[in-house]
Amino acid sequence: MGASASKPARAAASAASRRQYPLRPSPSTTSTPTASQLQSQAPPANRANAQGQEKASITRSEAIDLDARDPDFAASLRSIGPVTPTPTLSRSSTYNQPRGRNVSAPMPGARNEEAKANPSLLTLMSRTRIAAEAEADMESLGRKDHAGRRFVDVVSLKQIISMRDGQGVSEEVIERQFGLKKGTLANLGPKGVVADVR
Incomplete structure (x- = not known):
């Protein structure tokens, strides 16, 4: 199975290595079409319209900039107004709320x-x-009324697990040594629930 499955991949790799690419571009892609070539390729109906208009240019001219600032086009965009996005299924989305509704902080x-x-x-x-x-x-760590820590960092947790599971030290001794609140180690569960992975 392994040998027959790799045959198509081997054939594709060898075909890719034999592929030869052209060394120079073809003449049709390097030459730019002249105006006479463009007019001869244009359909007859468009030729009549194109004769009265300005010829197309490769560079951006002042006429193109004026068309971009067309007031009629801007007016049509204003008449369309802002786009309403597709409604979402999220309850927290504000897009689904009607415009007349007063959006306030939730209770x-x-x-x-x-x-x-x-x-x-x-x-x-x-x-x-x-x-x-x-x-x-x-x-509240340094205060007199502090009953002990409830949260520990990863390094302390690793030491606590090692002492409890590996060395067999009682939970009361560990809680006193690390300044933990009484019953904090009981939250870790019995031996084996939380373990030191090596």
Whole structure:
């Protein structure tokens, strides 16, 4: 199977190596068409219209700039107005709301209901809440009423797992040594749920 499957690939590779490309461009692609050639190729109906107009040029002229600033064209764009995007299925999208409706800040209860229905919003809200809790935990670290840390960094977590699972140190001793709140290590679950991967 392996040898027969690679035969088409080998044949394609050898064909690509044998391919020869032209060394110089063909004369039809290098020469620019003259005005007489363009008129002879144009259909008869367009020739009559083209004789009264200005001839086409390769460079951008003042006439082209004037056409770009055409007031009739600008007026037609203004009459069309702003483009309405395709309606989206997102409940948080503001495009689906009618123009007459007053858009105000959502009620706190409505925001929680919307977050429960939208996993992305739920994740962002949880992440914000946990970040605020971790910051408050670090700010209260040196105070007398501080019961202990609830959040640990990765290096400390690795040391804690190594002490608990590898060395058999009790959770109470580890929590006291690292200044953790009582019961914090119980959140990691029993041995084997969270482990040190090497």
